[in-house]
Amino acid sequence: MKQILIVDDESDVGETIQGIIESYSENDGDYQSKFVTSAKQAQDLLKTEKFDLVITDLLMPETNGIELTDFIHRNHPHIKILACSGGGQSGPLVAGMALDQALEEGADNAILKPFSPEELMTKIANLLK
Secondary structure, eight states, X not given: OEEEEEEOSSHHHHHHHHHXXXXXXXXXXXXXXXXXXXHHHXXXXXXXXXXXXXXXXXXXXXXXXXXXXXXXXXXXXXXXXXXXXXOGGGOHHHHHHHHXXXXXXXXXXXEESSOOHHHHHHHHHHHHO
Protein backbone atom coordinates (compact mmCIF):
# COMPACT_ATOMS: atom_id res chain seq x y z
CA MET A 1 0.00 0.00 0.00
CA LYS A 2 1.57 3.28 -1.16
CA GLN A 3 1.11 6.32 1.10
CA ILE A 4 0.41 9.68 -0.57
CA LEU A 5 0.44 13.09 1.09
CA ILE A 6 -1.56 15.84 -0.63
CA VAL A 7 -0.68 19.46 0.17
CA ASP A 8 -2.92 22.25 -1.12
CA ASP A 9 -4.09 25.45 0.57
CA GLU A 10 -7.44 25.17 -1.25
CA SER A 11 -9.44 22.51 0.60
CA ASP A 12 -11.75 21.80 -2.34
CA VAL A 13 -8.79 21.07 -4.63
CA GLY A 14 -7.04 18.86 -2.06
CA GLU A 15 -10.24 16.98 -1.29
CA THR A 16 -10.87 16.49 -5.02
CA ILE A 17 -7.39 15.02 -5.51
CA GLN A 18 -7.92 12.78 -2.48
CA GLY A 19 -11.29 11.67 -3.87
CA ILE A 20 -9.73 10.79 -7.23
CA ILE A 21 -7.03 8.71 -5.54
CA GLU A 22 -9.56 6.97 -3.29
CA SER A 23 -11.91 6.15 -6.17
CA TYR A 24 -9.05 4.62 -8.16
CA SER A 25 -7.83 2.76 -5.07
CA GLU A 26 -11.22 1.12 -4.57
CA ASN A 27 -10.46 -0.89 -7.70
CA ASP A 28 -6.89 -1.94 -6.95
CA GLY A 29 -6.36 -0.86 -3.32
CA ASP A 30 -2.91 0.44 -4.11
CA TYR A 31 -3.00 3.88 -2.47
CA GLN A 32 -3.86 5.57 0.81
CA SER A 33 -3.81 9.34 1.09
CA LYS A 34 -3.76 12.13 3.65
CA PHE A 35 -4.52 15.76 2.94
CA VAL A 36 -3.16 18.89 4.65
CA THR A 37 -3.63 22.56 3.80
CA SER A 38 -0.12 23.92 4.40
CA ALA A 39 3.52 23.11 3.80
CA LYS A 40 4.13 23.51 7.55
CA GLN A 41 1.56 20.79 8.32
CA ALA A 42 3.22 18.59 5.69
CA GLN A 43 6.67 19.10 7.21
CA ASP A 44 5.31 18.18 10.66
CA LEU A 45 3.60 15.06 9.29
CA LEU A 46 6.76 13.98 7.45
CA LYS A 47 8.54 13.83 10.81
CA THR A 48 6.19 11.15 12.15
CA GLU A 49 4.74 9.29 9.15
CA LYS A 50 6.13 7.57 6.08
CA PHE A 51 5.02 8.59 2.61
CA ASP A 52 5.97 7.34 -0.83
CA LEU A 53 4.71 10.40 -2.71
CA VAL A 54 3.89 14.03 -1.93
CA ILE A 55 1.58 15.90 -4.28
CA THR A 56 2.04 19.59 -3.57
CA ASP A 57 0.51 22.77 -4.84
CA LEU A 58 3.18 25.39 -5.44
CA LEU A 59 1.50 28.75 -4.87
CA MET A 60 0.55 28.73 -1.18
CA PRO A 61 0.81 31.36 1.56
CA GLU A 62 3.63 31.22 4.13
CA THR A 63 5.83 28.30 3.05
CA ASN A 64 5.18 27.61 -0.64
CA GLY A 65 5.36 24.32 -2.50
CA ILE A 66 8.75 25.08 -4.01
CA GLU A 67 10.23 25.48 -0.52
CA LEU A 68 8.45 22.27 0.53
CA THR A 69 9.87 20.48 -2.51
CA ASP A 70 13.38 21.58 -1.55
CA PHE A 71 12.79 20.47 2.08
CA ILE A 72 11.57 17.01 1.00
CA HIS A 73 14.33 16.61 -1.56
CA ARG A 74 17.01 17.37 1.08
CA ASN A 75 15.50 15.56 4.09
CA HIS A 76 13.49 12.70 2.56
CA PRO A 77 15.16 11.91 -0.78
CA HIS A 78 13.29 8.59 -1.10
CA ILE A 79 9.91 10.40 -1.34
CA LYS A 80 8.70 11.14 -4.86
CA ILE A 81 7.30 14.63 -5.46
CA LEU A 82 4.55 15.62 -7.89
CA ALA A 83 4.30 19.41 -8.15
CA CYS A 84 1.03 20.93 -9.32
CA SER A 85 -0.08 24.46 -10.05
CA GLY A 86 -2.67 26.42 -11.93
CA GLY A 87 -0.90 29.73 -11.39
CA GLY A 88 -3.53 31.11 -9.05
CA GLN A 89 -4.92 34.44 -10.22
CA SER A 90 -1.83 34.94 -12.39
CA GLY A 91 -2.72 32.03 -14.67
CA PRO A 92 -0.89 29.39 -16.69
CA LEU A 93 2.28 31.37 -17.47
CA VAL A 94 3.09 31.76 -13.76
CA ALA A 95 2.09 28.12 -13.20
CA GLY A 96 4.51 27.00 -15.89
CA MET A 97 7.36 28.99 -14.39
CA ALA A 98 6.56 27.65 -10.89
CA LEU A 99 6.43 24.06 -12.17
CA ASP A 100 9.80 24.51 -13.92
CA GLN A 101 11.31 25.87 -10.69
CA ALA A 102 9.87 22.96 -8.68
CA LEU A 103 11.47 20.49 -11.10
CA GLU A 104 14.79 22.30 -10.64
CA GLU A 105 14.38 22.02 -6.84
CA GLY A 106 13.91 18.26 -7.00
CA ALA A 107 10.29 17.52 -7.94
CA ASP A 108 10.09 14.25 -9.87
CA ASN A 109 7.22 15.35 -12.10
CA ALA A 110 4.78 18.21 -12.58
CA ILE A 111 1.15 18.63 -13.56
CA LEU A 112 -0.74 21.74 -14.64
CA LYS A 113 -4.15 22.41 -13.07
CA PRO A 114 -6.82 21.73 -14.11
CA PHE A 115 -6.03 18.10 -14.91
CA SER A 116 -8.14 15.05 -15.60
CA PRO A 117 -8.38 12.17 -13.09
CA GLU A 118 -6.72 9.93 -15.70
CA GLU A 119 -3.80 12.32 -16.15
CA LEU A 120 -3.30 12.54 -12.36
CA MET A 121 -3.46 8.78 -11.84
CA THR A 122 -1.09 8.10 -14.75
CA LYS A 123 1.50 10.42 -13.21
CA ILE A 124 1.02 8.83 -9.76
CA ALA A 125 1.33 5.30 -11.16
CA ASN A 126 4.48 6.21 -13.11
CA LEU A 127 6.10 7.79 -10.06
CA LEU A 128 5.28 4.88 -7.76
CA LYS A 129 6.11 1.91 -9.98
